[in-house]
Amino acid sequence: MAIDFKVIDKDCIKFQKPYKITSLPEIFPKFFLDNEIYFPISASRSLCSLDPYDDTLLSYEELEMIQQLCEQIRTIFTDIKDHSIYDTLKRSGIKQKDLLDLSDSMQDLITYALDNDKAVWAVGD
Numbered sequence: 001m002a003i004d005f006k007v008i009d010k011d012c013i014k015f016q017k018p019y020k021i022t023s024l025p026e027i028f029p030k031f032f033l034d035n036e037i038y039f040p041i042s043a044s045r046s047l048c049s050l051d052p053y054d055d056t057l058l059s060y061e062e063l064e065m066i067q068q069l070c071e072q073i074r075t076i077f078t079d080i081k082d083h084s085i086y087d088t089l090k091r092s093g094i095k096q097k098d099l100l101d102l103s104d105s106m107q108d109l110i111t112y113a114l115d116n117d118k119a120v121w122a123v124g125d
Contacts, residue, residue, distance in 0.1 A: 002023040002024060002025050002026060002052075003023070003024045003026075003050055003052055003122050003123065003124055004021055004022070004023050004024075004122070004123045005021065005022045005023075005024060005058075005106065005109055005120055005121070005122055005123075006018035006020070006021050006120070006121050006123050007019040007020040007021070007109055007112055007113045007116075007118045007119070007120055008118060008119055008121065009118060009119065010117065010118065010119045012119075015055075015121065015123055019112065019113075019116070019118060020108070020109045020112050020113075021109075022102075022105040022106055022108075022109045024047070024102070024106075024122075025102075026052065027092065027093065027094060028047070028094070028099075028102060029044065029047040029048040029050070030048065031092045031094055032044035032047060032048075032069065033045065033047075033048050034092070035088055035092075038072065038076055038085075038088075039069055039072055039073075040065060040068050040069055040072060042065050043062075043065035043066055043068060043069035044069070046062050046065055046066070047066070047069075050122045050124070051124055052124040052125060053124045053125060054124050055121055055122065055123050055124060056121065056122040057119060057120075057121055058119075058120045058121065058122060060114075063110050063113070063114065063120060066106060066110060067106075067107060067110050067111075070102075070103040070104075070106050070107045070110075071103075071107075073099055073100065073102070073103040074100065074103050074104075074107075077089075077096055077099050077100055077103075078100065080096065
């Protein structure tokens with residue numbers, strides 16, 4: 001089950017018309033946590049702790065951690081030279097392009113929210 005990250009006005013509590021939205025497939029947080037040698041553990045734990053059935057307002061610190069995670073994804077997975085990383089992706093069933101696309105869309109969403117003084121919510125089903 002995916003969790004949607006939505007950018008809305010800070011004083012708004014309705015999610016119908018977000019400025020931006022990005023979906024986080026359920027496989028990714030576990031992948032980040034299982035491969036903590038590559039990713040910041042605090043961001044991985046934060047993503048894993050999100051309730052897929054509830055809504056969570058993300059703090060500035062959480063957004064910064066997720067940005068660091070996205071930067072790490074871009075650094076490691078843009079030009080893979082280590083075959084063990086390919087093996088890790090293959091075992092998890094995650095495609096390199098999907099991981100990079102997620103990183104780009106999350107970076108874009110968070111940058112937009114911070115630049116425009118908006119809130120980011122993790123919205124479950």
